[in-house]
Amino acid sequence: MKKPVAIIFAALCMAVFALAACAPDEPPADNNLTPTEGFVFELNEEGNGYTVTDFTGEATQIVVPAEYEGLPVTAIQGDYGTGALSRTYITSVVIPDSVEVIGQNSFNNCPELVSVEISANSSLTAIGNNAFSGCSSLGSFYIPAGMTSLGDNVFNNCGSLRGFTVAAGNTVYRAENGHLIENATNMLIRGVNNPVVPESVTSIAQAAFRRAIGITQLYIPASIESIGNYFIADSTITTILYAGTEGHWSAIEMTDMWNYGNREVMVEYSADIPQATGEILVVYFSATGNTEGVAEYISQATGGTLWEIEAADPYTEEDLEYYTGGRADMEQDDESCRPEIAGAVADFARYDTVFIGHPIWHGIAPRIIQTFIESYDFTGKDVYTFSTGVSSSGNAAFNALAREYTSINIIENLHFTSRNLANAQTLVSEWIAGLGLAA
Numbered sequence: 001m002k003k004p005v006a007i008i009f010a011a012l013c014m015a016v017f018a019l020a021a022c023a024p025d026e027p028p029a030d031n032n033l034t035p036t037e038g039f040v041f042e043l044n045e046e047g048n049g050y051t052v053t054d055f056t057g058e059a060t061q062i063v064v065p066a067e068y069e070g071l072p073v074t075a076i077q078g079d080y081g082t083g084a085l086s087r088t089y090i091t092s093v094v095i096p097d098s099v100e101v102i103g104q105n106s107f108n109n110c111p112e113l114v115s116v117e118i119s120a121n122s123s124l125t126a127i128g129n130n131a132f133s134g135c136s137s138l139g140s141f142y143i144p145a146g147m148t149s150l151g152d153n154v155f156n157n158c159g160s161l162r163g164f165t166v167a168a169g170n171t172v173y174r175a176e177n178g179h180l181i182e183n184a185t186n187m188l189i190r191g192v193n194n195p196v197v198p199e200s201v202t203s204i205a206q207a208a209f210r211r212a213i214g215i216t217q218l219y220i221p222a223s224i225e226s227i228g229n230y231f232i233a234d235s236t237i238t239t240i241l242y243a244g245t246e247g248h249w250s251a252i253e254m255t256d257m258w259n260y261g262n263r264e265v266m267v268e269y270s271a272d273i274p275q276a277t278g279e280i281l282v283v284y285f286s287a288t289g290n291t292e293g294v295a296e297y298i299s300q301a302t303g304g305t306l307w308e309i310e311a312a313d314p315y316t317e318e319d320l321e322y323y324t325g326g327r328a329d330m331e332q333d334d335e336s337c338r339p340e341i342a343g344a345v346a347d348f349a350r351y352d353t354v355f356i357g358h359p360i361w362h363g364i365a366p367r368i369i370q371t372f373i374e375s376y377d378f379t380g381k382d383v384y385t386f387s388t389g390v391s392s393s394g395n396a397a398f399n400a401l402a403r404e405y406t407s408i409n410i411i412e413n414l415h416f417t418s419r420n421l422a423n424a425q426t427l428v429s430e431w432i433a434g435l436g437l438a439a
Helices: 005-022 246-251 290-302 327-333 367-373 395-404 421-435
Strands: 039-043 050-055 061-063 071-076 092-095 115-118 140-143 163-166 173-176 179-182 187-190 217-220 239-242 266-268 279-284 305-308 351-359 382-388 409-416
Touching: 115 140, 115 395, 140 395, 163 173, 163 179, 163 409, 279 290, 290 305, 290 351, 290 382, 290 421, 351 367, 367 395, 382 395, 395 409, 409 421
Parallel strands: 050 071, 061 092, 092 115, 140 163, 217 239, 239 266, 279 305, 279 351, 351 382, 382 409
Antiparallel strands: 039 050, 173 179, 179 187
């Protein structure tokens, strides 16, 4: 039975304090991880930190050290045409909180790179030109609160991007519908495979959707004043749905290179935001109650069916006591663990869109979420996740699921911390509207 909204809101407000007190959460990304061997370092000019200049190891899942010879690792070097880890076949990288700068071309043309893990406590302030350009498998990216400078074409040709997440405290950038936007100019810097450009955007950067895959239509609002060259080049986009008239489209500042690399694209005028069809399912696991209220809001906003994932063997307070060697600890440490679920979703096949919600346990989703995912056929379904934690970004958990279930279209994640949980209803409404899934 659904709870009255007032009760849910009160519970969410109380949960702001409860999160810090009792909810399991992920530690900073560079805790409890063994640094990968094979890095080459150089002492910086100030003599107070080291820069990664090269990687000679053979590992593909790498953890950059937080310190070297007693000093912090503060930068990953990049040079024109090459970078410390460019043109390697790494699949994932953990950036320690100590790193302040990722230089130009640092990860340029790493085609197998799926996951870049940056924690909410990151000191990262700048990423240089083309740093991740050509990372064609990269699924998502987290922009921490202190990030103030992104160079040119940082995410050029990253066509598999499903969504950006920007920390709530960041004043320079924001993410809407998963797209990365610069606040001062309202420019969409890099688009993802969400087919709706937000109404707040006034310009679209050069190559913003270059090589984007997974969408065939792109909705562009009438608020757009300029569009950069080859912004949809080599993408799967075949139709532009423009909200304004043909006259308004002609008035947009752009050259005849706007559709270079995709000359066959069609433009439809006076178009509406594309709406999803089919039924929606909202499932969630909420051991301490923090994720339940968010799930309720999503269900109300989408008109979706609500279903709770319940463990066949319910968790006790003792089970959830972290770092005591208890049940939750043991499950999260065992990659093969799949806790049994009580009950099953009726007629799962009828749903076209599935939202999956969970808390953050040991930096990732509880193992019972994997039980759920592996219990059903997600062929042809769009999947969105939402998560709750004390201060985590939710990025590592999302990346882990997307990396493990590559055959499932897991699009993006909406994460709630103790700081923004009280605004959950507003954040959910904005998110759902941007996805075109509002009831």
